[in-house]
Each structure stands twice: as structure tokens, then as C-alpha cells.
Amino acid sequence: MTFTLNAALHARNFDVSLTLGPAETVAVLGPNGAGKSTLLGIIAGLLRPDSGRAVLGEKTLFNLDGGASHFLPPHTRGTALLAQEPLLFPHMSVLENVAFGPRAAGESRACALETARHWLAEVEAAEFADRRPGQLSGGQAQRVAIARALATDPELLLLDEPMAALDIHAAPMLRRLLKRVLANRRAIIITHDILDALMLADRAIVVESGHITEEGPTRAVLEKPRSKFAAGLAGMNLVTGTITGRGLTSDGGLDITAHPEDGAVPGQDGVAVFSPTAVSVFLGAEHGSPRNSFAVTITDLEPHGDQIRVHAGGLSADITPAASADLGLTPGMTVYFVIKATAIAVYPA
């Protein structure tokens, strides 16, 4: 029950091959115009590639190789698409919107409404059932759109930047919701946010100029990016752990002082994110209440642009070559990484 795709669309210089396991979620990262939405359009059947083949479980979505011309229309594919905008049908109530898919699949009206109620409850939007989409906030509408997509029981869920149009207060809640509903489900999620990739996806692929330039487990792609895009986007320090009142306690026992983002509740799983440029390196312990100071052992030093990236204890710091020389850094040395509390963001995981 895997999903395999290879497709080429010459007009957009697009050529991608991809395989997904039965319950795997893959994050697609990449700059604007790289072909991420083209990928979803081709899978959903909204775009017809020039050549290629896609198989979802038992079903051949399209086969345009070697003179074959098999192309299933979108409504027979079982690939629900969730876009950046919720696109709830404005002339139907919220409940009718969610019941739309089951109705189209041939369920009776009563049965479809029952399914719709179930999924609305699942996304904590049951109280909006009788409202019109125009009466919902952006975050509420996107939750309903998720329920609408899930109500069709898709074999493959396609998410095109589902949180890009939301304000920063609505995003964390939706991210938690997606994490819950995407578990044990096959999905492809396009995102600009490495946090989405980290929290929602098992694997990440980077698409640049219509081609996959990097592929691997999300953490590996984000921590040791090989493609230019992932390097610019990621290379961030990510520390997972448990959210506390004043920051986060890492799984390794580090106490991190930081300002938790909205929606971060103490006791919850969370992730602390900070840039390597925010990390200073000292030979001795530095103290001061708003600062974090961690003793770490250097594993590796590498040039990174016009800076030196210091890898130590699973974290990285960017310092100038001059500073590196002054400190006499070498692998195996124990140093202190110092980060201001205000430079660390803590998100619920």
C-alpha cells in the first residue's frame, strides 16, 4: 500500500520522483516557484503532466509512459487537497461543507451529516456547525477545512501551506491539531516553516527548480542541510523536551530559559529553536539571569559562509574566524555555549 510517483511537466521544468509508505507524512520544502504546488496539483489530478506514472495503493492515478494515456479525474483519486486558504463553500453552512465529501461519495444525507459532525468534533469545531463560513476566523475556517478534507477519508492527504495565511496566534493550535490527525495517515505537506516539517513530518524533501535536491529524515535535513535552500532555511538549533514555566527542559536534562510562544503550556512536549548566530562561545562559564550557558564538547568545526560553524553537543554556533582563532577551538575541547533567553523561541510540539 505505497504511493509512488514520477512525473515530468516540461513547461514548468518539473521532474520529480517520490515514494511514500502507508502512514508516512512527508514535508516538502523549497523556495517560491520551485514546483511544490505543481507537485500537489499533479497528484490531485488538477494538472496533467507530460509523462510519468503514479500509483496509490491498488489504484493507478495516471500512466503517461510509453504511449499510455491513462489519467484519472480528480474526483476518483481519493486525494483530498487542503490549500493555504480554507476555501469553504460560502453558500453552505459549516456542517454542509464537511458533509460535502461524504455526500459526493454517495452517502445518504443523514449519514453524511453524521460523518460531518464526527469530524467537526475531531477538530474541536462542533460549535460552528450551523455557522456560515463568513462568520469564522481564519483559524476556525482552516480547522473546518481540515475536517472537510478528512471526512472524505482520503488515501493521501495533500496540504499546501495550510498555516501560511493564519496569524501567529492561530498557527500553534492548528499545528497541534494537524499533528494529531496526521498520525497514522499518509500525507504530503508543503511548508515554509521548518517547525511544521519537524513536528508533522517523518521525512522531508527539498524541491528546487522543479527537482528534488535533498531528501531524508526531517531532523537530518534540517540539522545538516546539504541543499542551498535547506541550509538557508534551516541549520537551526532544535532542542526537544518538556515545556516549563520559564522555558524548556530538554530530553537530555538541559534547563533552557526562554520566552514560550503563545499556546505553550508547561508540562507539554515542546521544542526550543534558536539560530546558530545567536550562540556565543566562551571558554569559561558565563552567568547572568537572562542567559543560558551550556557546557559542551566540540565535535566539529566547519566553514559556513564567512563564519565558522562550531558543532558541539548536538548544537551549533556561528562565530567569526578571528574569534575561533583567539579561543583556539579544536574538536574535543570543552567550551560554553551562551544564548540570550530572548533569542530562543519555544513552541509546543
Place this chain on the structure above:
Amino acid sequence: MTPVSAPRSKARTGSRTNRRDTRYTGVPPWVFALAAAGALFVLLPLAAMVVRVNWGEFIPLITSESSLTALGLSLRTSAASTVLCIVLGVPLALVLARASFPGQRLLRAFVLLPLVLPPVVGGIALLYTFGRQGLLGRSIELAGIQIAFSTSAVVLAQTFVALPFLVVSLEGALRTAGTKYEAVAATLGARPTTVLRRVSIPLVLPGLASGAVLSFARCLGEFGATLTFAGSLQGVTRTLPLEIYLQRETDADAAVALSLVLVAVAVAVVGLSYRRPRALPSQAGTE
């Protein structure tokens, strides 16, 4: 400080401003003067007609047998033509707005031709198509149906001139609505016919309604094509505009009274259609 997120924020439409706002409009005063002249140009003739109405005789004039017959025929045929416009015009608008095929621009030009064609020319064209000696007329007549100079001819003539109004209005609405909702509906498993019935048509309903109303109004006023193709037979093809034209020769008072009736019906129809979209909550949602 959130270095991790780089959301592509989409500009959101600002809050709706009140109609009576204090914003700078940039309309020069002399434009208002010319606009007033334009409005007068439309209203003055109507007022002149109202002044000329013989109010004492008004009710008997408009309730005479020939008047009522003509009014009834006009309303019936206009309703039938509007239905025909919807049946033929909705698919035309869909094909023009959504599909792409060679000759599409040409098809649009031809569909819109009746808008600029003198109606009498349209009538002649219809006569050579459906008339006894016409292109299709002969085969139709073999089937025992005669169209020319019958009530069916009135309906055909009115449909011919009114169809572009519906197509133009609906095609515009379809283009404005875009295909995003339709694509979503398809990925949710809806067949094309289901998408059309439950998403496309409901979304453009205001456009369809105003198109239908415009078509109805155009049918109601149709004169040239009807006279040429259907003739002027009382109770069969003599619609209200033909009756007015006929009465003008003999009884000017009756013509004016009937004209006023036609104006009233037209105003009611147009007024009804242009109030509706405003009364509805914004259909386009977040657009």
C-alpha cells in the same frame, strides 16, 4: 523574534468601509454636472410620458381586452424565452468561461452578435432559418410543426435577442468566481455534474439571476425581430410593444397608458434584481 517561520502572508482585505465615508473621491465637480444631465436625459422623457397620461381613462384603457391579451402574451412569452435563455445560455457561458478550445473567441463574438445586430435583421435571419422556406423550416414542417407567425416564433425571436444578456452576465460572474472552489470540490470526490450543481451554479447565482432578469426585460421590450419573424396577430403574436405601436396610430391615449404599464413592469423587474445582490451577505467570502 521568530527566526524559524517565514510565512508568506497574504494581504487581507481591509474592513468594509461605510457607504457614506469621508474618503477623497477625486471626482471633479463638472463630472457631477454632466452626470446630472445624463440622468435627466433618461428621466425627462419618462416624466413627459407620465404627464401626457389621460388618468381619467387610464384603468379602462389598460384593461381593454386587446391590452390585457397583449400584456398576458408578453409576460408568458417573455417567461418562456427567459427559461430558454437559461437552458441554452448557462452551458454557453460555462463553455466560454471554463473550457478552452480553438475558435472560442469567434464563438463568443457570434454569441454576442445579437447585441449589436438591428433586431429586424435578426428577425429576417430567423425567418430564413425557421420559416416555411427556411433552412430548417422545411424539415420542421414535415414533422407537422409550423413555427413562423406562431407564438413559438415570438419566443424564438425574443430568445435570439436576449440570449447574449444572460451569457455576458453569467460568463463574467463565472470568471470572477474563479475555479478554486471547483477544484476543491473535485478533490473532495465530487463528479463534474455534482460540482456544477452544488458549487459552480450556487456561487454565481446572483450573476445568473441578474442575467435572467436582464434577459426577461429585453424579451419584454422586443419589437423588431418579433414583428419580422412572428407578425402581429392578436392573441397569438401581438405582444405589448406591438400593441403599443399599433394603438399609437389610432388611439394615442391607449398607447401612452400601455407604455406606462410596460415601464412599470420593467422598473419592477430591474429594481428587484438590483436590490438582491446587496441584500445578500457577501458571496465571495474572503475574496
